[in-house]
Amino acid sequence: MTDTAATRSPLSPTARSTVGRLRGRAATDRATLDDILDQGLICHLGVTLRGAPVVIPTIYGRIGDTLYLHGSTGAGNLRAALTGEISVAVTLVDAIVYARAAMHFSMNYRSAVIHGCPVEITDDDERTAALRAVVEHSAPGAWDTVRPPDKKESAATIVLALDLTEASVKTRTGDPSDDPADLDSPAWAGILPVHTTFGAPIPSADLAHESDVPAHIRARARAM
Amino acid sequence: MTDTAATRSPLSPTARSTVGRLRGRAATDRATLDDILDQGLICHLGVTLRGAPVVIPTIYGRIGDTLYLHGSTGAGNLRAALTGEISVAVTLVDAIVYARAAMHFSMNYRSAVIHGCPVEITDDDERTAALRAVVEHSAPGAWDTVRPPDKKESAATIVLALDLTEASVKTRTGDPSDDPADLDSPAWAGILPVHTTFGAPIPSADLAHESDVPAHIRARARAM
Numbered sequence: 132m133t134d135t136a137a138t139r140s141p142l143s144p145t146a147r148s149t150v151g152r153l154r155g156r157a158a159t160d161r162a163t164l165d166d167i168l169d170q171g172l173i174c175h176l177g178v179t180l181r182g183a184p185v186v187i188p189t190i191y192g193r194i195g196d197t198l199y200l201h202g203s204t205g206a207g208n209l210r211a212a213l214t215g216e217i218s219v220a221v222t223l224v225d226a227i228v229y230a231r232a233a234m235h236f237s238m239n240y241r242s243a244v245i246h247g248c249p250v251e252i253t254d255d256d257e258r259t260a261a262l263r264a265v266v267e268h269s270a271p272g273a274w275d276t277v278r279p280p281d282k283k284e285s286a287a288t289i290v291l292a293l294d295l296t297e298a299s300v301k302t303r304t305g306d307p308s309d310d311p312a313d314l315d316s317p318a319w320a321g322i323l324p325v326h327t328t329f330g331a332p333i334p335s336a337d338l339a340h341e342s343d344v345p346a347h348i349r350a351r352a353r354a355m
Numbered sequence: 356m357t358d359t360a361a362t363r364s365p366l367s368p369t370a371r372s373t374v375g376r377l378r379g380r381a382a383t384d385r386a387t388l389d390d391i392l393d394q395g396l397i398c399h400l401g402v403t404l405r406g407a408p409v410v411i412p413t414i415y416g417r418i419g420d421t422l423y424l425h426g427s428t429g430a431g432n433l434r435a436a437l438t439g440e441i442s443v444a445v446t447l448v449d450a451i452v453y454a455r456a457a458m459h460f461s462m463n464y465r466s467a468v469i470h471g472c473p474v475e476i477t478d479d480d481e482r483t484a485a486l487r488a489v490v491e492h493s494a495p496g497a498w499d500t501v502r503p504p505d506k507k508e509s510a511a512t513i514v515l516a517l518d519l520t521e522a523s524v525k526t527r528t529g530d531p532s533d534d535p536a537d538l539d540s541p542a543w544a545g546i547l548p549v550h551t552t553f554g555a556p557i558p559s560a561d562l563a564h565e566s567d568v569p570a571h572i573r574a575r576a577r578a579m
Contacts, residue, residue, distance in 0.1 A: 172448050172549065173462065175399035177408035183440035184401035184408045188466050216407035224396050227493055227553075229572065232502040234512065236490050238397065242412050266460050269451055276542045278456040288458065306559040318500045319569050320559040323576065325396065329451075330548030335530040338544050345543050348453065352547065 164300050167243040168193050171221035172269070172327070176200060178211045185211075191219070192264030198245060198293045199252075199261035209289050212249055219245045219293060227323040230307035231316035237303060239322060245298045249291040261290045272347025388524050391467040392417050395445035396493070396551070400424060402435045409435075415443070416488030422469060422517045423476075423485035433513050436473055443469045443517060451547040454531035455540035461527060463546060469522045473515040485514045496571025 192199045202209040226239035416423045426433040450463035
């Protein structure tokens with residue numbers, strides 16, 4: 132991911148100077164952001180805790196222009212998230228890029244990095260919608276089949292909303308970007324695709340009743 | 356990832372209170388850390404830039420107790436990394452956990468979060484070893500087949516080393532952790548495995564010479 136020839140590098144000095152770049156830009160950029168967020172399984176949340184950055188993997192959901200995160204009310208990292216800016220990254224790795232020169236090795240990927248000050252959601256309806264979005268993001272079609280949060284669970288859960296306005300989308304696609312002088316190298320050059328796939332569903336050991344794997348899970352196992 | 360029953364939650368208040376917990380702990384923990392780092396394809400680097408956390412996906416390498424990162428000398432985020440603490444997370448998603456209750460949906464995963472103050476590597480031999488480790492991490496067996504960095508490339512590259520001493524390893528495995536009262540739910544419960552696999556290698560369009568896919572890439576496509 133340091134290949135700058137064909138890449139808008141994630142380690143570029145403009146990571147934060149792209150602030151607000153989605154404002155007023157073409158819908159294609161916004162569609163790419165939504166695609167990345169919708170296809171990702173987890174995000175990496177960056178907060179400042181006692182003056183130092185902390186990166187934590189977590190699940191998320193999206194409704195329109197808002198990203199939702201949730202966690203335990205006792206979670207120090209989520210409380211820290213409410214005291215200032217956070218950064219949320221979702222990255223899809225598409226391929227390993229094999230080049231003729233060491234410094235042109237890279238990844239094909241799509242990433243979204245969102246910056247902003249999250250707000251805590253306290254409205255009951257929005258909280259329910261947000262929790263539904265998070266569950267449906269991880270497990271599409273599942274929400275309507277399961278027990279919703281009860282009062283005790285809800286009271287123990289903090290829900291954060293982050294506006295998607297300040298987002299940076301970066302992608303790398305295609306072949307390695309070797310120097311012309313290296314093209315006669317005997318080394319193999321190309322890409323090794325990376326796929327994320329679902330395996331066969333495994334029922335819980337305590338699933339006592341007869342239960343076929345429901346369609347919303349079967350469809351998913353086929354889809355990727 | 357908010358299921359706390361069977362999980363050491365990534366959003367727990369102890370994310371930073373586990374500081375130094377690997378010091379003196381059993382080798383099994385260290386082996387788990389190494390396994391996660393060795394199996395991950397990318398990490399998410401968290402730095403503080405102009406007072407706010409920024410999370411960036413990037414590649415990395417490991418040699419013994421040291422994690423190496425590299426990037427362009429012009430990268431503001433890497434320069435920022437040298438001014439204080441950073442956090443580096445590597446997360447492997449193993450399964451979606453389907454539960455009978457919305458709040459017990461989770462992921463099975465293995466994650467490592469490392470904290471520390473990185474140092475810039477300036478010694479030529481260590482820089483070469485570090486860059487080799489980064490390339491070999493992304494593309495095992497490739498380094499010896501390609502052109503090493505030349506002086507210009509090397510001068511444009513910053514190499515950071517991060518000690519693995521302050522690392523937090525978290526994992527979730529197994530079935531959903533439903534409440535006993537929910538076990539008679541008609542909802543399906545279990546896990547949907549998530550796999551990362553490699554597809555068939557795709558040669559670069561400018562790979563003019565006849566070149567079979569080398570063994571180190573073929574072996575990899577079979578391995579996952």
